Amino acid sequence: MLRFLPLKLGRLYRCLKLLFVVGLFIVLLMNTHNLFTSFQKNELTDRRFIQLNKCPACFGTSWCRKFMNGQVTFESWGRLRFLDVFNVKNVYFAQYGEPREGTRRIVLKRLGSSQELADIDQKICKRATGRPRCDLIQAMYKTEFARLNGDVRLLTPEVVEGWSDLVHCPSQRLLDRIVRRYAETKDSGSFLLKNLKDTERMQLLMTLAFNPEPLVLQSFPSDEGWPFAKYLGACGRMVAVNYVGEELWSFFNAPWEKRVDLAKQLMDIAEQLTNNDFDFALYLLDVSFDNFAVGPRDGKVIVVDAENVVVADKRQIKQNKPENYDVWYESKFEECEKEACLSFSKDILCSRVTVDHNYYAICQNLLSRYATWRGSTGGLLHDPPPHIAKDGQLDSLLDECANPKKRYGRFQAGKELREYLTQLVGPAR
Template sequence: MLRFLPLKLGRLYRCLKLLLVLGLSVVLLMNTHTLFASFQKNELTDRRFVNLNKCPACFGTSWCRKFMNGQVSFETWGRLRFLDMFNVKNVFFAQYGEPREGTRRIVLKRLGSNQELADIDQKICKRAMYKTEFARLNGDVRLLTPDVVEGWSDLVHCPSQRLLDRIVRRYAETKDSGSFLLKNLKDTERMQLLMTLAFNPEPLVLQSFPSDEGWPFAKYLGACGRMVAVNYVGEELWSFYNAPWEKRVDLAKQLMDIAEQLTNNDFDFALYLLDVSFDNFAVGPRDGKVIVVDAENVVVADKRLIKQSERSFLLYLRSVRFA
């Protein structure tokens, strides 16, 4: 009896595989028209697809001209909308083209799942956010201050005024960047900054600590509606799991160097990654450099503020002691 068990299991496995293939074939046949339409149309030129109609409750508009001109397009599999059910993180690979520079690969992010985006829409519709946090930052408010935004996201879990000034000054979704004064931003730009800070601050991390200055993050390119574009780095770290021993040692050394750089640097900001996984790192194909490609969960501590607080506390203890 037992000798026939593997044979039965083999037949069952083949039947299940056949049913799966048939099921996928039926789905493809039912969506034939949609498939052809997906390959023929560049959905990234659709204002509603990139949620440009949601602005100013969006992430920015600096790249909208490139999107609307058709300079950004999904790669092959990214054009198939029925595959979105498997793309929970809403991360897509795309091609970006410039007339003189040719095309290159980039990464597009919605910065959240469909459910998370629906939840933020619901909150906005109920005007809960406008009546509380956002309302206090409209009008003639001069600075973005810690007492208002503390705890909105990991980036501002323990913010200092110096960090917030840096975020505003380096905000890339405004034409007049360079000022740390919140009041110098337009109302729409201010709303976009606050929306990004509260929902997913990854773009602000990439802007405030840019790769051009040596920070180990992917380069921020721009945004249109609720679609953010960042530079494509390379294969994710997990793909090197079976690489030669020397390569794995080099990658491990680079990870430790990243931790050291984020903790001790000339800017006196300590950045702590709260979500450390293979998926959040990528390796450049040419230089083999490890880069952080998911910076949503990053806590930033101002070491100057910590030192200042320590000195103030010591002075207080001395005053109490000799009182």
């Protein structure tokens, strides 16, 4: 009887697949008129669609002229609104065109699901009026987002601490950096909050509280060598970032040499975000194969989802000297049945100078045998060539980096793993 089970499951799968195709065909027929309308209309010029009408309860306006001029257009399937039900993250591919430069691919993000955005509206209304619905624009001026309007000079830690991962433990130096590099104002370059317009302050604070990813990309820009996608601008609740390339997941079964190169870059990212000349440690709390992408031309690995990043100011930690600040902190390995799970304490990440979290996250969730994603196991460095497998050094370093057996073992294993991968990559990439 058991031998017939796979056959039955196969038939069931084919039936479900057929039903899905038929259902999709019926939906297409029922939406034929809307289908043609969608392809003819550029909804990115519609103020209500991009929710520009909700500003300053939005992410910015620096790219509105480009949107309104029709320079930004959805790619093919992105124009079909009935497919939004499958696009839970509200991430779209689009084309951006400059008259003299031609068009290029970009990524548009609403920075949250439709429900999360609706929840934000309700919270703003409830805080301002006590009701779930209200005039959102008027309500913004009665919330904490308007508290700093007027002649307030600085954005200070006590105002925004804990609002999001980015400012879980903010220093004045970090907040000055965020304000100085804020791209949604014409007068960027000053750390003085009073130089921003009232609406710009509210937009900055709402972004900081709801989804600080745009501020991470602006404060630690790719132009300075940080491994993040380039921030382009925003209009209403639509943010534009540079298209990097295919997700890291697409390279799970790439040739061995390619996977080694990608693994080496991932370990370099862990090192750069942990130890850099700026003395800011950026800890990645959400590490999975779909949060990284690979450039099609240069093969460079880039972080494409920077919402969950804790930034710790090492200079502040050394100055304030909290308890055990100079004791090396080892992240605790915790095997779980879910994909891309990590164990961490934000408070500890914010109070230690030397932390191995980024190496732990990269090794456990991406490189080692503990990494699982979409049903695949073994990590990015699965199935090494026979001579590498026989040597055993790679497996030993990956195991110690993910689940160390010795005290401070991950610190040493991370360093040796980077060196080992560098040797495997060779002098030329």
